[in-house]
Amino acid sequence: MDAPERFDQLIAFLESQLPAPVDRQEAADGSMQFTAGDPAQVVVVLTDQSVVVSEFAGVWESPFTLAPRPRRVGVLKWRRLPETSLFNALTALIKGAREARQSRFHTCRYCGNRTAPEWMHDDGVCQSCADQHSGAVH
Numbered sequence: 001m002d003a004p005e006r007f008d009q010l011i012a013f014l015e016s017q018l019p020a021p022v023d024r025q026e027a028a029d030g031s032m033q034f035t036a037g038d039p040a041q042v043v044v045v046l047t048d049q050s051v052v053v054s055e056f057a058g059v060w061e062s063p064f065t066l067a068p069r070p071r072r073v074g075v076l077k078w079r080r081l082p083e084t085s086l087f088n089a090l091t092a093l094i095k096g097a098r099e100a101r102q103s104r105f106h107t108c109r110y111c112g113n114r115t116a117p118e119w120m121h122d123d124g125v126c127q128s129c130a131d132q133h134s135g136a137v138h
Contacts, residue, residue, distance in 0.1 A: 003048070003079065010051065010078060013087060014044055017094055035068075039116040041101040042094055043070040051076045053093035055100045058118045066118060073097045 011032065015022055018036035025033045031047040040056040054070030061067045074093045078086055105114040110129035121130030 006078070006083075007046075007048070009083075010046060010086075013090065014046065014051075017091060018042055018044065019098060037098070037101075039119065040068075042097045043068065044094070049077060049079060051078050051090060053090070053097050055097040057101075060118065071100070073100065 014034055015024070018034055019041055020036070021038055023035045025035075027033070029047075031045060034042075034044040034046070035056065036042045036044070037056070040058075043054040043056050045052040045054075052075050053073045055073055057069045057071050058066045059069050073096050074089075076086065076089055076093070081089065101116075102114075104117050106117060106120050106123065106126075107114050108120075108126040108129050109124040110133060111126065113126060115126040119127050121127045125133070
């Protein structure tokens, strides 16, 4: 199988295996970044040589700007691996990234929802409930 066909096959595999919704962005160098899940859980960067799988993480640069800071889980040199081995390894890395991300979620003591850490007001209250229960009048 030639490289362009295998590259397209990898794109299709990632779009089918990543948690929905999947946002795909293409860079000028031909690489692609997939950010998957709502809230974001997994980030995958696909280049002509490698696939980098990361757990989504973000930091607030300002009260209105969340900057992604993915945590790398693994890198695969996709041209070097047979198809079955590549897809099995990618499946395991995606699963690991999702589980790592979800393990960082916290349960809000007011609404009971499991919330991503960047959306928590403090250790026990999500931002939405903090706004409702802060006593502020709008």
